[in-house]
Amino acid sequence: MMPERDPAVEWLVRDMRSHLRKRPKRHQLSDAGAYAFDLYETNTASMPTYELACKAGCGSCCAAHVGVEVAEAFAIVRHLHQTRTPDVFTALMARVAEIAAEVGELDPGTRWVKQVFCAFLDPDSQSCTIYPVRPLACRGYNSNDLDACNLSTANLDHDQPIPADAVRMLRAQQLRQALAEVTARMIDQDGMTDHAELHSALTAAHAADSELAWMRANKHG
Numbered sequence: 001m002m003p004e005r006d007p008a009v010e011w012l013v014r015d016m017r018s019h020l021r022k023r024p025k026r027h028q029l030s031d032a033g034a035y036a037f038d039l040y041e042t043n044t045a046s047m048p049t050y051e052l053a054c055k056a057g058c059g060s061c062c063a064a065h066v067g068v069e070v071a072e073a074f075a076i077v078r079h080l081h082q083t084r085t086p087d088v089f090t091a092l093m094a095r096v097a098e099i100a101a102e103v104g105e106l107d108p109g110t111r112w113v114k115q116v117f118c119a120f121l122d123p124d125s126q127s128c129t130i131y132p133v134r135p136l137a138c139r140g141y142n143s144n145d146l147d148a149c150n151l152s153t154a155n156l157d158h159d160q161p162i163p164a165d166a167v168r169m170l171r172a173q174q175l176r177q178a179l180a181e182v183t184a185r186m187i188d189q190d191g192m193t194d195h196a197e198l199h200s201a202l203t204a205a206h207a208a209d210s211e212l213a214w215m216r217a218n219k220h221g
């Protein structure tokens with residue numbers, strides 16, 4: 001028997017595809033990612049925040065594995081092209097590639113023990129330097145217990161239970177599923193495209209000459 005489809009994901013797929021019909025083909029992937037980021041923010045804007053432990057300047061979780069969809073990676077690379085000078089962009093992508101080589105293939109537990117911080121975490125302010133385009137995984141993960149986070153960091157224990165906001169996490173997961181499905185349809189693939197570790201996905205997106213080139217290279221049939 002086929003598993004039941006989440007009606008929220010179905011709705012998101014329809015909405016994203018309708019939005020993308022008005023967008024130029026050459027930016028379909030990055031536009032899809034940016035649109036998903038906007039949808040997440042709109043959808044969670046009115047949710048209460050009093051139970052959330054996450055605050056600006058708290059970045060110890062930014063050594064954790066972050067998975068992204070292809071469209072998110074292209075949205076981030078496009079943002080970096082638009083907001084960084086060519087020299088800064090080149091240096092940043094070189095650092096991203098180094099981190100991808102070091103931790104891109106590790107399982108989340110091993111990656112956590114290595115404590116290699118995300119290329120986009122500012123070490124002084126402990127803030128995210130790509131906040132407007134940070135991945136859905138980062139947006140959706142909101143701890144309700146700072147002590148549990150600190151314990152996980154102190155003990156390097158990836159399995160430390162950390163109570164997190166379930167509704168925000170679900171919204172982020174639904175948007176990621178919808179993005180993976182929309183991307184699959186762009187390249188005539190059934191189901192969903194694979195996700196990848198953040199730095200690895202960015203390195204692959206940067207290596208593609210363009211979004212159209214990526215779509216041509218990955219087209220099925």
Ligand code: SF4
Nearest residue numbers: 053054058061143149
């Ligand atoms: S998840 Fe934990 S470590 Fe990360 S920002 Fe929130 S409170 Fe801080």
Ligand code: SF4
Nearest residue numbers: 062118120121128138
């Ligand atoms: S993208 Fe930003 S929020 Fe996400 S892990 Fe990197 S620094 Fe942290």
